[in-house]
Amino acid sequence: MGVHESVLKDETIELLNIKEDGVYVDCTLGRAGHALEIAKRLNERGLLIGFDQDEEAIEAAEKTLAPYPVILIHANFRHLKDELAKRGIFEVDGVLFDLGVSSPQLDEAERGFSYQKNAKLDMRMDTRQALTAYEIVNTWSYEDLVHVFFTYGEERFSKQIARNIEKRRKTKPIETTFELVDIIKESIPAPARRRGGHPAKRTFQALRIAVNDELNSFNDALHQAAELLSISGRIAVITFHSLEDRICKAAFRKWSTEMDAPRGLPVLPEEHKAPFRIITKKPVVPSEEEIRLNHRARSAKLRVAEKIRKWDERFRHEERWERR
Secondary structure (H helix, E strand, O other), X not given: OOOOOOOOHHHXXXXXXXXXXXXXXEOOOOOOHHHHHXXXXXXXXXXXXXXXXXXXXXXXXXXXXXXXXXXXXXXXXXXXXXXXXXXXXXXXXXXXXXXXXXXXXXXXXXXXXXXXXXXXXXXXXXXXXXXXXXXXXXXXXXXXXXXXXXXXXXXXXXHHHHHHHHHHHHHOOOOEHHHHHHHHHHHOOHHHHOOOOOOOHHHHHHHHHHHHOHHHHHHHHHHHHHHHEEEEEEEEEEEOOHHHHHHHHHHHHHHOXXXXXXXXOOOOOHHHOOOEEEOOOOOEOOOHHHHHHOHHHOOOEEEEEEEOOOOOHHHOOOOXXXXX
16 A cells, blocks of 8 residues: 655644644545644644545544544545534534545556556446546546546646547447547547656546536535534645646635625625635645655645624625536
């Protein structure tokens, strides 16, 4: 099993401003790197709640976090509010999202996430889920494939890749990661293949996002976190993809901008005041040393916001991403 290095760990823990008796949620438990650092700072009245839709992550975290006050929940973080309510928790002091795929998921060939290891096309973070990368690649229309590859992967050669997938699957199903990699390589002109890393990187990223409905899940959970957070509580978000960062940045901006009020009012009504303030005016990025030690940290960005007033649904940033 691969070793997962948590990105921007020290910066994240510092900016969460942890209270020793507080309640904190790690929405992306992974191998519990950030979670362990939060748990270490809590006393017996504090509590850490960890979410992960990957059962293996939950099992690994149970061992790592055994000495600490924790509740681990095997569920997608888009069910944040409901899962906490089941346990009688309606307010928390901090929420963390680390949206990178954990290294063990990438390194375990059988999960089908990696374009560098041969396996059956899968890419499900929650293996209880029905939809897999195999189904998308072999049954979705040309138009849907182009949409997924271009929107989620920002792949310039989306049409060529989708067209060649369509041709190949008429002969036989595309079953493995390496079969798909070969099609992608055939679809991208040689000069482009020699630039910008592995030619399959963007397509595999796009498929993973589509399989797991990652963008809608994140947007839903982010707003649930805003509602659950106590006054002076903080949300920390680490993104690795421009679309995730765009969702976070836009939401934080809306949450921290006062609503327009009718002209002539001497004082801005309380309900028009912004419920959040942004802590990180610019995103925090990894140091050169961290990138050298962990190349997967290269694209990471950390944004943090603090709740200063009661949440109002009118500040919701609504953005939906269609998988098909």
